[in-house]
Amino acid sequence: MKLNCNNENTSNEFCIHTPVITCWSNQLDKIKTICLKYIPDCKELEDELSEIQKQCLTEIKGILLVNYKNMKSPIENSNKLERLTNENEILVNQLRQLSQDLMEKTELIQIKSQELENIQKDIKKIDLELTVTRIQQNIDKDKYEERICKFENQIDILSKKLEIAKSILSKL
Known part of the structure; x- marks a missing residue:
């Protein structure tokens, strides 16, 4: 986040705090990156x-503005x-x-991410079991059909x- 101090709508109070605001914005970007690392592709x-x-x-801007206005000594009398x-x-x-709260939320996201990962593993395991069961059922079905075909051939x-025996008996 960058402030344009040349803009007449931007007050000097914020211009002197630009480095602090930029620093905190960068820190929040890092926290966001860490969170998204644990749960990728989550819009x-x-x-x-x-x-x-x-x-x-x-x-942060509000805190800085309040602090700027509530300094013990007048701003004009203190050096920058x-x-x-x-x-x-x-x-x-x-x-x-605020930083502690963000870190707690990051830890909570990591915990939830781990829970989600465990649930996904369980889902994959169940899906694999279902696939194995379906394959076994298909194998059993194929064996059953094979037996039926074998019995039909024997019949x-x-x-x-x-018929041959009947024809021999009828000739006798």
Whole structure:
């Protein structure tokens, strides 16, 4: 995320915080990448993480703006480095909880991903068992049809022998 500080609609408060906002945006991108690594090709998760990222960045901007306006010493009287140092310390303390929440959600996603993987393995196992059962049924069906064919052939042979025997008996 980049802020255009040359835009007259963009306030100086946000321009001085651009590095912090960019840093946090990059960190949130990394968390999103990690989450998507565990559950690839999940559009819903990607959308949800993007929405969380937008919300976090909005909260960060709000925190920075409040901190900017509520500094103990007037901004005009403090030098930029001291002001940024103070704001960053305040921001770190306020965002620590946000970071912890994101990590907890990442861990939860990993757990859910593992559960999903286990369920997928179970589904594959059941599918394989069903396939084996179907194959066995087809083999049994083929054997049954083979036996029926064999019995039909034996009946035909016996029928022909019976006809031969009848014809011999009728000639006697």
